[in-house]
Amino acid sequence: MLNLAGSKNVRFIAERLHRSVAAVRKRLRRLGETSTRVREGLTKNQLAELIGSSPKTIQRWIDLEWLHGGYEGKNRDDDSIRISDKQFFEFWRNHPNKY
Numbered sequence: 688m689l690n691l692a693g694s695k696n697v698r699f700i701a702e703r704l705h706r707s708v709a710a711v712r713k714r715l716r717r718l719g720e721t722s723t724r725v726r727e728g729l730t731k732n733q734l735a736e737l738i739g740s741s742p743k744t745i746q747r748w749i750d751l752e753w754l755h756g757g758y759e760g761k762n763r764d765d766d767s768i769r770i771s772d773k774q775f776f777e778f779w780r781n782h783p784n785k786y
Contacts, residue, residue, distance in 0.1 A: 688700060688711070688714065688718070728756065728771040728774070729769060730769055730770075731745040731756075731770070745770075748778065748782075748785065753785070754770060755778075756769055756770040757771075
């Protein structure tokens with residue numbers, strides 16, 4: 688469970704362990720894992736800063752479906768999408784002149 692926490696969402700962990708979402712959350716809190724948010728990947732702002740671009744450029748790539756990411760949590764603000772290393776490398780391979 689601890690190996691999956693932070694990289695997979697709680698619903699995925701619960702299904703894999705054949706437990707309820709509430710039971711998984713409670714157990715993770717007991718084990719000292721205070722946050723169940725997926726922390727894998729970078730937000731648009733973090734990626735933009737890393738590559739020296741603007742968040743608007745990153746959003747444009749997402750809108751054009753050149754770059755894919757995953758939403759975290761229920762609150763889907765502009766910056767709640769995360770782009771994994773694998774997703775960025777795929778974008779870079781397909782669109783090297785954009786980066």
